[in-house]
Amino acid sequence: MDWTGVGISLLKAFLVFFGVVNTVPVLVWAERRGSAFIQHRLGPNRVNIGGFTLLGLVQPLADVVKFVWKEDYVPAHANRAFYVLAPVLLLVPAAMTFAVIPFADDIVVAGRQITMQVADLNIGILYVFALASLSVYGIVLAGWASNNKYSLLGGIRSSAQMISYELALGLSVVGILMIYGSVQLDDIVHGQGEHLFGFLPKWGVVTQPLAFILFLAAVFAESNRLPFDLPEAENELVVGYHTEYSAMKFAIFFMAEYMAMVTGAMLIVTLFFGGWQIPWVESAELQAAVGAIPAALLQLGSFSAKLLFFLWLFIWVRWTLPRFRYDQLMRLGWKMILPLALANVFVTGLVLYFT
Amino acid sequence: MPIDPRHVKVLKADDIIREHADTQAWWKRLYLPAVVMGLGVTLGNMIRNLLKPGGLPTIRYPEERRDYGHRFRGRHYLKKRPSGEPRCVACMMCATACPADCIYIVAGEHPDPAIEKYPVRFDIDGLRCIMCGYCVDACPEDAIAMTREYEWASYEREDFIWDKEYLLNWRDEKIVEDGYQPYEGEIDKSRMSRGTL
Secondary structure (H helix, E strand, O other): OOHHHHHHHHHHHHHHHHHHHHHHHHHHHHHHHHHHHHOOOOOOOOOOEOOEOHHHOOHHHHHHHHHHHOOOOOOOOOOHHHHHHHHHHHHHHHHHHHHHOOOEEEEEEOOEEEEEOOOOOOOOHHHHHHHHHHHHHHHHHHHHHOOOHHHHHHHHHHHHHHHHHHHHHHHHHHHHHHHHOOOOHHHHHHHOOOEEOOOEEOOHHHHOHHHHHHHHHHHHHHOOOOOOOOOOOHHHHOOHHHOOOOHHHHHHHHHHHHHHHHHHHHHHHHHHOOOOOOOOOOHHHHHHHHOHHHHHHHHHHHHHHHHHHHHHHHHHHHOOOOOOOHHHHHHHHHHHHHHHHHHHHHHHHHHHHHO | OOOOHHHOOOOOHHHHHHHHHHHOOHHHHOOHHHHHHHHHHHHHHHHHHHHOHHHOOOOOOOOOOOOOOOOOOOOEEEOEOOOOOEOOOOOOHHHHHOOOOOEEEEEEEOOOOOOOEEEEEEEEEOOOOOOOOHHHHHOOOOOEEEEOOOOOOOOOHHHHEEOHHHHHHHHHHOOOOEOOOOOOOOOOHHHHOOOOO
16 A cells, blocks of 8 residues: 555645635634724734734634633524534535645656645546535524524525525536636646737636636625625524524634635636646746745745635625625526526637637 | 706606616626725725724724813712811702712711811712712812713722712822813802802
């Protein structure tokens, strides 16, 4: 058995999971302080360790301590088994999606080829969609098991919303799959390394601008972020499906939401913004110039920079736009995004056929 | 005032239909132009605030205080005679005027015949007090006044019953400025009989 290979795989899985989980508190911090400055406030800046507030970054630590020590309460008449199961069902798909995202080009170290993704599955993007559609079960189950009418309404809304937008999500990607001719994310990123007309990077957003906008809207809806956060809708449903959850169970819902955000941003970067590709720099040339590992680190940096921008976009949009009304949400999903996505697939097919 | 007919816009049915159709244009129903404009507004606000955090309206409380007016009605204190005794003569005027009924006075006979009475007990219930300042207005002896002190949080309800000793002496421990006083400046006794003060 190839123990080195297993070790490398485990290390990659650990590093990716570790990185993503630690993105969550930073995102919470960015969300709170960013929103504060957008709204002429200061945000959390008092919690400190020995006088160091680190711009408020100590606050998430204090939050974690609070979550751990809060009473873990199960409401009366709640379905206990499902109630406990729901947060797990939401977190696990959110944490598994990162497995197929490529973070850098394959490198060859000591004669061994190492792919910079946890699992190079040949079904690629389909795996992501399959897992993303699982997360709706967690939300519906949480709403159902809580024995609370607001939670139930939140769960029902989320199921309707996620089913509607999953269609748009899948259809808007079809154009990308047609152009790059693969469902494997690694192949798609490699395809985006080429150039159009000699100078324009052949990124997804250049070849499929309409698909990018539709995909962006659908990802916002899938991750239940404003302006599509109807499952939570603070001023209508308390906080929707996780109203009855406290302590670490609530924290898990929170983490799952932010991890879904990270997944969405990673997908946008990978499919439409060239993934780890550095514009106008060929991966092979870079590896030849600076060595394999520095090249991989540079590409990881490129990926992270793009990722951070889209994570910020999520936060930025949340504090800009009001929530959609339910019928507006459905109208946008079924009457605007879906036909446009279909038309996009059709036009892309025509263009590919005649060129 | 008659309306100038030139300023009246008469809406015809066609106009209304056109305006409605305008808001229903397909690119407006995609919401994108409005979304981008909104994002510009919020980003502009954020950048302005990040560059100039001092311009934020937030008062960073323990380090910064709101500048209240000099007639702010904070916690009361009892004024002293030169001898250190309270100026209060236990006339019950403040307790009578108090709308919250938070002042409790027990009067005693003073050995000095010129003073007649003094308060054996003078308690104010800080949790009942509504900080209206009527006791200060009512006092004929200028014996009770208010300060600008407003930080009196405590863990025990008993700490909010301020007795005579406390009201006389708490300003020795904490330096606070005078708040609402019965008169501004020196009292001109000659004007009092003419009822102008």
